[in-house]
Structures are given as C-alpha cells and as structure tokens.
Amino acid sequence: MSLLTIEGVWKNYHGHSVLRGIDLSVEAHEVVCLIGASGSGKSTLLRCVNLLETVDDGTIHLDGKEITDVRVDADDVRKRMGIVFQAFNLFPHMTVLDNITLAPRKVHKVGREQAEHQARELLERFGLADKAASYPDRLSGGQQQRAAIIRAMATRPRLMLLDEVTSALDPALVTEVLSVIRELKEGGMTMILTTHEMGFCREIADTVCFLDDGVLLERGTPEQVFTDPRQPRTREFLRSVLDARRI
Amino acid sequence: MDGGDRKTAASGAPDTAGTPGLSDVPGASGAPGWVKSARQLERERLRRRRSIRSGSVATVSTLLVIVLLVWGVAGSPGWPRVRETFFNPEQFVKALPDVLDGFLLNVKIFLIAEPLVLVVGLLVALVRNLRAPVFFPLRALAVAYTDVFRGVPTILVIYLVGFGLPALDLQGVPTDLVTLGVIALTLSYGAYVAEVFRAGIDSVHPSQRAAARSLGLSHGMTMRHVVLPQAVRRVAPPLLNDFVSLQKDTALVATIGPLEALRQAQIHAASTFNYTPYLVGALLFILLTIPLARFTDYLAARSQQRRGQ
Ligand SMILES: Nc1ncnc2c1ncn2[C@@H]1O[C@H](COP(=O)(O)OP(=O)(O)O)[C@@H](O)[C@H]1O
Ligand SMILES: [Mg+2]
Numbered sequence: 001m002s003l004l005t006i007e008g009v010w011k012n013y014h015g016h017s018v019l020r021g022i023d024l025s026v027e028a029h030e031v032v033c034l035i036g037a038s039g040s041g042k043s044t045l046l047r048c049v050n051l052l053e054t055v056d057d058g059t060i061h062l063d064g065k066e067i068t069d070v071r072v073d074a075d076d077v078r079k080r081m082g083i084v085f086q087a088f089n090l091f092p093h094m095t096v097l098d099n100i101t102l103a104p105r106k107v108h109k110v111g112r113e114q115a116e117h118q119a120r121e122l123l124e125r126f127g128l129a130d131k132a133a134s135y136p137d138r139l140s141g142g143q144q145q146r147a148a149i150i151r152a153m154a155t156r157p158r159l160m161l162l163d164e165v166t167s168a169l170d171p172a173l174v175t176e177v178l179s180v181i182r183e184l185k186e187g188g189m190t191m192i193l194t195t196h197e198m199g200f201c202r203e204i205a206d207t208v209c210f211l212d213d214g215v216l217l218e219r220g221t222p223e224q225v226f227t228d229p230r231q232p233r234t235r236e237f238l239r240s241v242l243d244a245r246r247i
Numbered sequence: 248m249d250g251g252d253r254k255t256a257a258s259g260a261p262d263t264a265g266t267p268g269l270s271d272v273p274g275a276s277g278a279p280g281w282v283k284s285a286r287q288l289e290r291e292r293l294r295r296r297r298s299i300r301s302g303s304v305a306t307v308s309t310l311l312v313i314v315l316l317v318w319g320v321a322g323s324p325g326w327p328r329v330r331e332t333f334f335n336p337e338q339f340v341k342a343l344p345d346v347l348d349g350f351l352l353n354v355k356i357f358l359i360a361e362p363l364v365l366v367v368g369l370l371v372a373l374v375r376n377l378r379a380p381v382f383f384p385l386r387a388l389a390v391a392y393t394d395v396f397r398g399v400p401t402i403l404v405i406y407l408v409g410f411g412l413p414a415l416d417l418q419g420v421p422t423d424l425v426t427l428g429v430i431a432l433t434l435s436y437g438a439y440v441a442e443v444f445r446a447g448i449d450s451v452h453p454s455q456r457a458a459a460r461s462l463g464l465s466h467g468m469t470m471r472h473v474v475l476p477q478a479v480r481r482v483a484p485p486l487l488n489d490f491v492s493l494q495k496d497t498a499l500v501a502t503i504g505p506l507e508a509l510r511q512a513q514i515h516a517a518s519t520f521n522y523t524p525y526l527v528g529a530l531l532f533i534l535l536t537i538p539l540a541r542f543t544d545y546l547a548a549r550s551q552q553r554r555g556q
Binding site: 001050052074075078079081082083085087089090091092093094098102103106107151153155 | 455456457458459460461462463464465468472473476477480
C-alpha cells in the first residue's frame with residue numbers, strides 16, 4: 001500500500017483552476033521531485049497535501065486513511081507530516097532550540113528535557129549544534145533553512161514536504177541545504193520536494209513529476225524524464241531551464 | 248535568487264567605515280589576531296572628537312532656550328499676579344499633604360485598573376479572532392462592546408457607571424465609588440486596548456500561522472506560542488501609551504466623588520481662591536507619567552533598532 005495517494009485532486013482560486021485532476025502515489029521511502037514552471041501549481045499541491053488548503057475535488061489518502069474527509073482533524077494529520085517552505089518561517093521570537101522543540105513539546109507532549117535532547121542530536125547531525133541558543137535573525141539563510149528542516153523533522157513525520165527550500169538562498173548556501181536533504185534520504189525519509197535545481201533533482205529523486213498548468217503531464221525515473229521525455233511540453237520546459245542556466 | 252542581504256549580515260565584514268554605531272558588532276575588538284590598523288585608530292579618534300563636539304553644541308543651545316523662556320515669561324506684565332495665584336509657595340506647602348494623600352488613591356486606582364484593562368482587552372481581542380461559527384454571539388458581543396465604549400467619552404462612562412449601576416439596586420453590585428470608578432475606567436480603556444491587541448495580532452504575517460499549523464499546533468496553541476508573543480512585542484509601545492493616558496484619566500473619577508488628587512486640590516482651591524493646589528496635582532501626575540513615557544520611548548527605540556538590522 002502506498003504511503004500517500006492523491007487521486008483526481010482539483011483546486012480553484014477565483015474560478016481559475018490551479019490543479020486540474022492530479023493523480024500521484026508515493027511509496028514509503030520514495031523521494032518524489034515535482035518540477036514545472038513557476039505558477040504550475042507545485043506549491044499548491046504540497047499545501048493541499050498538508051491540508052493548509054482544502055481541495056475542491058478528489059481525495060488524498062495517507063497510510064490508507066482519507067485525510068481530505070471533512071471529519072478528519074487536520075491538526076492530527078499535520079502531526080504526521082513535516083513541511084518546509086521557501087521562506088524559512090522560523091518563529092523570530094524563539095531561539096533555534098525553542099523553534100525545534102515547540103511542536104514536540106506542545107503537540108506531541110514530549111517532556112522538555114527529552115525534546116531538547118532530541119533537538120540537540122538533530123542539530124548535531126546537521127551541523128548546527130552551536131546555533132541552538134541563537135535567534136533566527138542571527139543565522140545565515142542556509143542555517144535558517146537547515147533549522148527549519150530540523151524543526152519539521154523533530155516530530156518524526158512520516159512524510160516530508162519541501163517546497164523550493166533552496167530558492168531564497170545564495171548559490172553558495174544551497175549546497176549545505178541540499179546535503180541535509182541527502183542525509184534525510186539516506187535515513188529513509190519519504191519526501192515530496194519541488195526544486196529548480198535540476199541537477200539535484202536528478203540525483204536525489206526516485207521519481208520525477210512534471211507539472212504543467214495544473215496537470216501532471218509526465219512521471220518517470222529521473223533518467224527517463226531528463227534524457228528521454230515523452231511529452232513535447234516537458235522537453236520544452238527542460239530546454240528553457242537549460243537555456244536559463246547558460247545565460 | 249535574492250537573499251543577498253542575509254549573507255552580508257552573517258559574514259560580519261569588519262569594514263564599517265563612516266557608520267558610527269556599527270563599530271560594536273562582534274569582531275570589532277578582541278578578535279584573536281586582529282590588531283587595529285592606524286587607519287582604524289584615526290577613524291575612532293575622529294568619531295570621538297565629533298561626538299564630544301555635538302554634545303557641547305546640544306548643551307549650549309539647551310541653556311540658551313531655557314534662559315530665553317524664563318526671561319520671556321517673567322518679563323510679561325501679568326506675571327506677578329499669575330505667580331501669586333499659581334505659584335504660591337505657602338499654599339503649595341499647605342496643600343501638598345492632602346493632595347499627595349489623594350494622589351495615592353489615584354495610584355491605587357491605576358494599579359488595580361491596569362491589569363484589569365489588560366485582561367479585558369486581550370480577551371476581547373482573542374474573541375474577535377475566533378473564526379468558528381459557534382462563537383458568533385461572543386464575537387458579536389465583543390464587536391458591540393468595543394464600538395460602544397470606544398465611542399462614549401470616558402467621563403460619561405464614569406458618570407453612567409458611578410450613578411447608574413448603584414441605582415439599579417441589584418444584589419451584588421458594588422456601591423463603593425472607587426470600585427465603580429475602576430469598573431468604568433476598565434470598561435472604557437479595555438475597548439481601546441482590545442483594538443491595540445487586535446492590530447498586533449493582525450500584524451503577524453500569515454505565514455507564521457501557516458508554519459505553526461503545519462507543525463500540528465492547534466489554533467489556540469498557535470495563538471499562545473507563536474502569534475501572541477510576536478503581537479505583544481509589537482504593540483508594547485502603543486499599549487504603554489494608553490497606560491500613560493489611563494494614569495491621568497484616574498483624575499476623572501473625581502467627578503463622582505472619591506477624594507483623589509484633583510478632588511483634594513479643588514477643595515483647597517475653593518477655600519483659599521488660590522490655584523496653587525492644582526499645580527501640586529499637575530506636578531504629581533507628571534512625576535508619575537514621566538517614567539512610563541520614557542520607558543515607552545525606550546521600547547519604541549529598541550524595536551526600531553531591531554527592525555533596522
Ligand atoms: N492563495 C491564492 N489565491 C489565489 N491564487 C493563488 C493562491 N495561491 C496560488 N495561487 C495561484 O495558483 C497558481 C499556482 O501557484 P503555485 O502553486 O504557487 O505555483 P508554483 O509553486 O508551481 O510556482 C499561480 O497562478 C498562483 O498565482
Ligand atoms: Mg511555489
């Protein structure tokens with residue numbers, strides 16, 4: 001059974017369809033990479049999975065249970081997922097350690113000591129041990145984004161959603177965040193991520209999905225999608241990305 | 248592809264030429280292996296000299312303004328009479344004990360009313376933020392409350408509560424005038440403070456809520472741990488400003504009778520036809536509000552500085 005199953009999901013904003021019948025299933029430990037032009041609906045899809053948006057049609061199942069059912073407690077579902085956004089969204093009035101321990105302590109009722117111990121272990125693992133007591137505005141962008149990923153990790157989610165986590169970063173800082181994601185994959189984390197880093201996408205993804213104007217146009221292994229795309233639109237998109245790289 | 252500003256903030260470049268105030272960033276002194284260059288020493292010497300110069304200019308111009316003011320007022324034709332009725336040292340000494348005694352009541356009213364105002368304001372703001380349909384009646388009540396009590400002049404609220412409430416003759420309704428005064432002030436200021444809190448809550452960026460909700464925090468937890476701490480920090484200066492205002496509005500309670508500072512001053516003035524007791528009251532109020540006003544300035548400056556970083 002798939003960990004996550006998305007079936008026929010539609011999302012409209014002001015009479016305009018942003019997602020138009022998305023079908024996608026994600027197995028445990030699978031890393032799915034969503035690519036597509038800006039505005040094609042990648043973020044919206046992730047926000048729908050995290051129930052930050054309500055879908056206008058279709059269903060999403062997590063662990064075989066429908067989470068788009070209106071009777072489902074959204075907070076309960078979100079406890080089992082982590083999401084990291086492009087803008088880091090750390091809470092500015094808390095230290096890094098408090099940012100990370102907030103959800104384990106308040107939502108999952110882990111004791112303060114244990115939560116902090118786990119947080120410090122994560123910080124150690126991702127090379128941020130010395131920043132535990134710092135406030136977010138004292139961190140570089142790369143460090144903030146790593147802290148945000150650790151915060152999402154701290155609740156031991158079944159599924160991680162990463163939305164262009166490197167887009168707001170200097171090229172020099174991108175690598176440190178990418179290595180964190182690599183480490184997550186090695187740990188067996190199931191992930192859906194969107195990125196503009198095609199090289200990274202090719203390296204890390206088990207499955208690549210190309211989204212075009214709210215339609216999941218193509219889906220396959222990185223090898224297949226990047227070297228031999230079936231759809232002309234995919235080819236066009238990849239070429240435009242390559243052109244942009246050259247300029 | 249932006250975010251370059253973040254990088255510079257982190258790299259802590261030592262070159263802060265011509266920007267005084269930045270010289271105390273980490274690394275400016277005591278960094279291992281760093282000896283200040285002659286260029287830097289010269290720069291710091293210049294900065295010091297400049298700050299001494301601006302200090303002296305400020306002192307001289309302030310003294311000049313004071314001299315001109317005193318000379319202008321003391322030289323006016325009506326001054327001797329004004330001095331006699333408002334600045335009479337004998338009356339000052341005579342009125343001081345009573346007015347001070349009354350003033351302590353003002354302080355007491357203020358100290359009781361302030362926490363109550365905070366609680367009422369916060370509760371009303373939170374209620375207005377509840378989105379679930381069950382809470383509609385509560386929300387409507389909160390809106391009605393702020394509309395009414397922000398609209399009615401405080402002095403009228405004091406009259407209505409002070410004379411109206413006891414007239415109801417209800418069991419359990421306080422008849423003590425000071426208590427009634429506190430209730431009236433709380434009702435009136437609670438409405439203002441609720442709006443201040445609400446503005447603060449609305450000013451926290453929606454992405455902060457989204458981030459908190461995505462971690463599984465409930466609406467209440469998100470408010471309590473993420474939104475409110477940021478909101479309260481942001482509205483602290485305007486809140487303190489309302490408190491300065493509340494401190495002096497405690498004098499309005501005089502209108503229903505309690506013997507606070509203004510009332511005591513009135514009594515003295517009525518028996519001697521000398522207005523110096525009012526001056527006593529004014530001075531006491533100034534003494535009370537100035538520390539809070541300075542503290543407000545301090546907080547405002549600090550948050551300004553933080554945002555500037
Ligand atoms: N809250 C919203 N209200 C209205 N339109 C939105 C909203 N969120 C996203 N959109 C629109 O939906 C489309 C897809 O957005 P998004 O999912 O962010 O794309 P991507 O992440 O692929 O760049 C865009 O045209 C965007 O303008
Ligand atoms: Mg996006």
